[in-house]
Amino acid sequence: MRTLQSFNISLNTKLCQFLLTYRTTPHCTSKRPPTELMGRQLSTRLDLLHPHASERIERKASENEKPMKELDIGDVVLVWDYRQNTKKGIWTRGIVVLKLGPCTYNVQVDGNLIxxxxxxQMRLTSNDSQDNQNEL
Structure with a gap:
């Protein structure tokens, strides 16, 4: 708290910053932070520097025992279409053009839309099947 005295921020903000630091710092005896011992994992600014986000996502997926789907560039997929104003929604055919992250893709739809x-929000289809847009 003494370190935060020189900053021009409210006492409440200083207290919140102190508690976050305390709760995410590993304890000297257990070598684990208190939040982890209670079964939680808090995110800090330092976590943004870790380049291993995909490993963390894959580990979480394996804990849930669901295999992660992966798509390749050029795969034909059905994509959830938000342009339709129906409660049910509609699936639109598209082609995967870019993998942005472990779970996010760019899909080309209607020839020129990305x-x-x-x-x-995607379902893999075969290239030669003639599925209609309302499938699934």
């Missing part, structure tokens, strides 16, 4: 979609 949509950014997470993998849970």
């Amino acid at each position: 949509w950014k979609r997470p993998i849970d």
Whole structure:
């Protein structure tokens, strides 16, 4: 708290910063932060520097025992279409053009539109099947 005295911020903000630091710092005896011992994992600014976000996502997926789907560039997919004003929604055919992250892709739809979609809003189809847009 003494370190934060020189900053021109409210006492409440100083207290919150102190508690976050305390709760995310590993304890000297257990070598683990208190939040981890209670079953939680808090994110800090330092976590943004870690380049291993995909490993963390894959580890979390393996804990849930669900295999992560992966798509390749050029795969034909059905993509959830938000342009339709129906409660049910509609699936639109598209082609995967770019993988942005472990779960996010750019999909080309209607010849010239590029949509950014997470993998849970896409369904893989075969290239030669003639599925209609309302499938699934």
